[in-house]
Amino acid sequence: MALFDKDFLTKLEYLSIVSRKVFRGQLMAQRRTMQLGSGIEFADHRQYTAGDDFRYLDWNLYARHGELLLKRFQEEEDLHVYLLLDCSKSMASGDPQKFDLARQVTAALAYIALSDLDRISVYAFANGVLNHFPLTRGKARILSLMKFLEELRADGEGTNMSELTREFVLRAPRRGLALMLSDMYDPSGFRKGLDVLRHHKFEPHVIQIHHPAEANPKLLGDVELHDIETDDLRKMTITEKHLRNYRDVYERFLQSIRDYCSTYGMGCTITDNSITFDQLVLNMMRATGIA
Amino acid sequence: MSFSNPAALIWAALAVPIVIFYILKIRMRRVPVSTTMFWQQVFDEKAPRSIWQQLRHLLSLLLQLLFLALLVFSLTDPFFNSDVRQQRRVIVVVDTSASMQAKLEDDTTRLDAAKQQIQKMIQSLKSRDEMAIIVAGNQAHVACGLTSHQRTLQNHLDNIKATDGPTQVADAVEVGRRLLADHAKGEVVVVSDGCFTEAVGIAADPKVVWAQIGEPADNLGLTRFQVRRSLLDPIGFQILVEVSNFSQTNADTSLDLNFNGELLDVIPLKLEPGEVWSRVFEKTSTGGGILLAAIAAEDQLPADNAAQAILPERLRIPVTLVTNGNWFLERVLAANDVVDLTVTSTIPTELPPGGVLVLHQTVPQKIPAGKVFVVQPTTSTDLWKTAGAVTEPLVAKQDKENDLMKYVRLDNVLMPEANVLQPKTEFKALVEAISGDPLYLHFARPEGDVIVLSVNLDQGDLPLRTAFPIMLTNALSWFADGKGELVEAIATGIVTDVSLPPELQLLAQQNSQKLALIAPSGSKTLINVEASVARIGPLAEAGIWTLGTPLTDEQLQAITQETADAQAAFPEFKIACNLNSPSESNLRPTQDIIPQQEALQAGFGGRPIWFYLVLVGFLLIMVEWFLFQRRWIS
Numbered sequence: 001m002a003l004f005d006k007d008f009l010t011k012l013e014y015l016s017i018v019s020r021k022v023f024r025g026q027l028m029a030q031r032r033t034m035q036l037g038s039g040i041e042f043a044d045h046r047q048y049t050a051g052d053d054f055r056y057l058d059w060n061l062y063a064r065h066g067e068l069l070l071k072r073f074q075e076e077e078d079l080h081v082y083l084l085l086d087c088s089k090s091m092a093s094g095d096p097q098k099f100d101l102a103r104q105v106t107a108a109l110a111y112i113a114l115s116d117l118d119r120i121s122v123y124a125f126a127n128g129v130l131n132h133f134p135l136t137r138g139k140a141r142i143l144s145l146m147k148f149l150e151e152l153r154a155d156g157e158g159t160n161m162s163e164l165t166r167e168f169v170l171r172a173p174r175r176g177l178a179l180m181l182s183d184m185y186d187p188s189g190f191r192k193g194l195d196v197l198r199h200h201k202f203e204p205h206v207i208q209i210h211h212p213a214e215a216n217p218k219l220l221g222d223v224e225l226h227d228i229e230t231d232d233l234r235k236m237t238i239t240e241k242h243l244r245n246y247r248d249v250y251e252r253f254l255q256s257i258r259d260y261c262s263t264y265g266m267g268c269t270i271t272d273n274s275i276t277f278d279q280l281v282l283n284m285m286r287a288t289g290i291a
Numbered sequence: 292m293s294f295s296n297p298a299a300l301i302w303a304a305l306a307v308p309i310v311i312f313y314i315l316k317i318r319m320r321r322v323p324v325s326t327t328m329f330w331q332q333v334f335d336e337k338a339p340r341s342i343w344q345q346l347r348h349l350l351s352l353l354l355q356l357l358f359l360a361l362l363v364f365s366l367t368d369p370f371f372n373s374d375v376r377q378q379r380r381v382i383v384v385v386d387t388s389a390s391m392q393a394k395l396e397d398d399t400t401r402l403d404a405a406k407q408q409i410q411k412m413i414q415s416l417k418s419r420d421e422m423a424i425i426v427a428g429n430q431a432h433v434a435c436g437l438t439s440h441q442r443t444l445q446n447h448l449d450n451i452k453a454t455d456g457p458t459q460v461a462d463a464v465e466v467g468r469r470l471l472a473d474h475a476k477g478e479v480v481v482v483s484d485g486c487f488t489e490a491v492g493i494a495a496d497p498k499v500v501w502a503q504i505g506e507p508a509d510n511l512g513l514t515r516f517q518v519r520r521s522l523l524d525p526i527g528f529q530i531l532v533e534v535s536n537f538s539q540t541n542a543d544t545s546l547d548l549n550f551n552g553e554l555l556d557v558i559p560l561k562l563e564p565g566e567v568w569s570r571v572f573e574k575t576s577t578g579g580g581i582l583l584a585a586i587a588a589e590d591q592l593p594a595d596n597a598a599q600a601i602l603p604e605r606l607r608i609p610v611t612l613v614t615n616g617n618w619f620l621e622r623v624l625a626a627n628d629v630v631d632l633t634v635t636s637t638i639p640t641e642l643p644p645g646g647v648l649v650l651h652q653t654v655p656q657k658i659p660a661g662k663v664f665v666v667q668p669t670t671s672t673d674l675w676k677t678a679g680a681v682t683e684p685l686v687a688k689q690d691k692e693n694d695l696m697k698y699v700r701l702d703n704v705l706m707p708e709a710n711v712l713q714p715k716t717e718f719k720a721l722v723e724a725i726s727g728d729p730l731y732l733h734f735a736r737p738e739g740d741v742i743v744l745s746v747n748l749d750q751g752d753l754p755l756r757t758a759f760p761i762m763l764t765n766a767l768s769w770f771a772d773g774k775g776e777l778v779e780a781i782a783t784g785i786v787t788d789v790s791l792p793p794e795l796q797l798l799a800q801q802n803s804q805k806l807a808l809i810a811p812s813g814s815k816t817l818i819n820v821e822a823s824v825a826r827i828g829p830l831a832e833a834g835i836w837t838l839g840t841p842l843t844d845e846q847l848q849a850i851t852q853e854t855a856d857a858q859a860a861f862p863e864f865k866i867a868c869n870l871n872s873p874s875e876s877n878l879r880p881t882q883d884i885i886p887q888q889e890a891l892q893a894g895f896g897g898r899p900i901w902f903y904l905v906l907v908g909f910l911l912i913m914v915e916w917f918l919f920q921r922r923w924i925s
Binding site: 235 | 319320321322323324325326327328329330331332333334348
């Protein structure tokens with residue numbers, strides 16, 4: 001079955017409508033930025049300084065009080081949505097692959113953003129940025145985005161999120177919403193990468209996707225574990241007790257993601273890949289209200 | 292140490308695949324995972340692997356190799372040479388006679404106690420020892436041949452059942468001696484209660500080990516029980532009962548006689564120790580059936596407290612009397628309870644089946660076929676020629692041995708006149724006058740016997756004498772061919788010939804001279820029948836045995852569905868069988884028997900070495916299983 005079939009497109013349209021009607025378009029687009037400029041909505045006044053545009057002087061106020069005050073307007077601008085898609089080998093695990101769900105969710109979120117007249121850009125990464133879908137706008141671009149996503153392969157060597165974000169902030173022309181779709185299996189920790197985004201005033205949102213077998217493995221006995229990202233081999237004898245410990249460790253890992261996002265007011269969605277993309281997007285809308 | 296099967300060492304080659312599997316196992320199963328960072332955390336939290344954990348795979352390999360070595364070693368069936376030198380051959384003779392059914396204090400029987408003793412002997416067998424079990428029941432036979440396999444011996448021992456018959460220990464010991472041959476360490480062990488006459492001699496035999504079972508016990512038993520039809524009374528029968536008291540105390544009991552389930556008589560009995568009480572009872576009944584005698588004694592041997600016998604049915608005889616009138620002859624025949632009398636003046640053309648024709652004075656020229664009794668013939672026939680009369684014939688000669696003359700004495704009988712008969716064919720004179728003329732004679736014809744009395748009944752006192760009805764009764768019994776007089780109750784353990792009634796003979800002919808002998812318990816065996824005689828025995832079970840059709844139950848059922856009158860199609864013949872053995876009823880063995888129980892057991896029974904090797908092997912498997920589990924479940 002193709003990754004983006006006709007049924008997928010139907011669901012995308014549905015999600016777009018739901019996003020607009022139920023959430024009043026507050027999912028991503030039409031967000032008020034904190035930049036003041038040439039919008040139509042009044043914000044406040046400030047003292048006139050030399051060189052200011054006379055057109056924005058509040059003459060009525062000058063007539064009444066004799067002070068030269070400049071009217072300030074809140075500038076409306078389209079939102080920049082950056083979708084950071086993990087293409088490391090670990091995303092290829094599971095059946096169906098976690099990568100498939102990640103790509104579908106990427107396409108869905110991009111479509112919603114494009115429908116809301118926002119600009120989107122997709123960065124495929126592993127231990128750095130592997131590929132890049134440039135900033136674009138308009139619903140018509142969704143097809144080329146899908147083509148881009150379909151051509152992506154989860155074959156990146158390792159996961160290095162700090163390297164990705166350092167490269168990303170340099171490339172991103174403007175700040176905006178940064179949605180990270182990944183399993184977050186970065187041996188050096190996921191925090192460094194998200195910290196970089198935070199420090200550069202991006203609004204990160206974490207979508208952690210894992211396979212149920214990663215949370216609750218069924219391995220027992222003498223096995224040789226092969227890390228498909230690093231090619232590391234570890235011989236071990238796994239007992240029931242080890243499995244219990246593993247489940248604890250993994251749950252602590254997921255909890256640490258939740259805690260981090262909660263601490264810094266970031267959106268966080270944690271899911272396994274048994275869920276469908278549309279259900280996941282709806283869950284995101286309901287639970288976090290990305291806007 | 293030697294090996295019975297050194298070729299089994301080839302199985303040691305299985306060590307090669309075990310080592311290969313071990314090496315393959317060391318390579319471990321490779322499992323791809325998304326990341327090992329969580330596993331790393333899990334194992335980093337634990338202490339470094341102990342030496343035990345490092346070595347446990349190697350230990351598993353060693354355990355498996357050791358297990359294989361034990362199995363291979365056990366397959367070679369190793370044995371110690373000393374076992375071969377000390378190999379025993381034990382022949383156990385177990386008495387299964389009726390006395391072994393005697394109950395012990397714990398409500399078990401002597402046979403149960405014997406089995407327990409033999410069981411101990413089986414358990415004491417060493418791996419190279421051999422044992423055989425011979426059953427000394429009705430017939431001595433080998434229940435289990437020489438074997439070292441304890442389970443086989445035990446199974447055969449469990450299947451041994453007590454019989455109601457006498458013992459054949461002497462024969463069984465002889466069979467045992469033949470099985471022993473010249474074995475250096477052979478012994479015949481007799482397990483018996485010693486209640487038989489040869490016990491002392493067998494126990495004294497140095498080559499026989501005697502294992503005494505049971506203690507002397509009191510017993511009261513029926514030692515004889517028979518019934519027969521009365522020879523004088525057509526409807527009477529006589530019962531012979533003998534009760535013996537083998538107790539050391541007085542016996543106060545009663546004897547119940549039942550006929551076809553109805554109480555016939557109750558006789559109170561008081562017997563001194565060792566007394567044998569015998570009595571003949573006379574009863575009457577035309578019908579036949581089963582007669583049961585039972586003594587109300589709660590002793591240790593119930594088998595001899597009851598006995599059964601078959602009373603044959605007195606068959607009714609249709610008699611046609613052709614006479615112009617003779618009151619005596621008519622009355623004598625009419626008075627006979629088994630006679631269906633028809634009086635006529637003309638000779639009938641046909642007789643009913645089994646019927647007897649009595650011709651008085653008037654005789655045809657040719658005596659008709661069938662059984663004919665002729666009184667005072669006046670004319671010549673194809674069998675004799677009349678030659679006048681003889682007056683005052685004196686009886687000179689009587690054939691007293693002949694059944695027709697049983698209880699008949701004509702010495703003092705006044706006979707004024709008799710016709711002189713000159714036989715034309717072969718005959719037998721039963722009574723002769725001084726002149727040599729036969730007065731009472733018998734012609735044996737293929738088409739039916741003819742008995743002729745030439746005496747004039749109208750004169751003289753013969754009709755008034757008791758001899759006259761006896762003569763007629765004898766003649767009728769003769770015509771009946773002695774049937775319906777006696778079906779002897781046979782004793783268990785003996786072989787006897789049984790005369791079959793015509794319907795059974797016919798049944799045997801229809802079934803290739805075979806009949807089924809059905810035991811009281813219902814088990815069926817086929818026996819061969821020669822002409823009119825069936826040889827049966829030795830019967831092991833007391834009760835009513837039945838000779839009947841050899842068809843199987845399924846065949847019978849199929850025929851019954853087709854034929855409504857199936858019972859008539861398959862006649863049966865019942866035979867009573869009783870213990871009737873004073874030696875078996877006497878539960879007091881001879882005191883001279885010295886038990887030699889200490890020689891029975893050879894100490895702790897040894898199992899073969901392979902058994903222990905396999906046992907150790909299984910222990911190793913358990914250890915390996917434990918190690919295996921530890922690898923999977925902490």
